[in-house]
Amino acid sequence: MKYAAHINIMPHKALLDPQGKAVTGSMPNIGLPTIANVRIGKHITLELEAANETEAKAIVETACTKLLANLIMESYEYTVVAI
Amino acid sequence: MKYAAHINIMPHKALLDPQGKAVTGSMPNIGLPTIANVRIGKHITLELEAANETEAKAIVETACTKLLANLIMESYEYTVVAI
Numbered sequence: 487m488k489y490a491a492h493i494n495i496m497p498h499k500a501l502l503d504p505q506g507k508a509v510t511g512s513m514p515n516i517g518l519p520t521i522a523n524v525r526i527g528k529h530i531t532l533e534l535e536a537a538n539e540t541e542a543k544a545i546v547e548t549a550c551t552k553l554l555a556n557l558i559m560e561s562y563e564y565t566v567v568a569i
Numbered sequence: 570m571k572y573a574a575h576i577n578i579m580p581h582k583a584l585l586d587p588q589g590k591a592v593t594g595s596m597p598n599i600g601l602p603t604i605a606n607v608r609i610g611k612h613i614t615l616e617l618e619a620a621n622e623t624e625a626k627a628i629v630e631t632a633c634t635k636l637l638a639n640l641i642m643e644s645y646e647y648t649v650v651a652i
Binding site: 494496506509510512513515517518520521522523524525526527528529530531532533534535536545548549552553554567 | 602
């Protein structure tokens with residue numbers, strides 16, 4: 487079966503996110519001073535073939551830990567749906 | 570009230586996503602040849618103050634169009650929840 491995965495990879499809460507910090511600092515300049523605490527990570531979508539949802543999740547898990555996320559600095563979460 | 574927004578910004582489907590293409594090509598090397606069509610965008614979380622959910626959505630919409638997303642190359646979607 488074919489599955490689609492949606493993965494969010496974010497910098498750990500304890501870590502400084504310089505990109506997010508810069509964007510937070512720019513918000514008053516576009517008239518939105520109430521926006522705070524911007525954090526920027528990655529959103530990844532992919533498709534895969536797997537026998538069932540458990541196998542699909544295992545494949546996504548492997549992809550995240552081995553390639554997509556840097557576990558020292560980032561955490562990940564994902565959803566897998568059949569398509 | 571305080572709201573949290575989760576924003577996904579992805580390259581348009583019609584556009585080539587070189588970063589996603591490179592990652593797709595690497596998947597067989599880590600033993601996951603069934604993964605295809607990887608696309609990589611941004612996941613942004615932020616907090617904001619607004620009187621109600623409608624105003625919160627309007628603020629996020631402005632942030633996306635004016636600063637966060639490049640509408641020529643990217644599309645965005647978001648959810649806003651009270652915290």
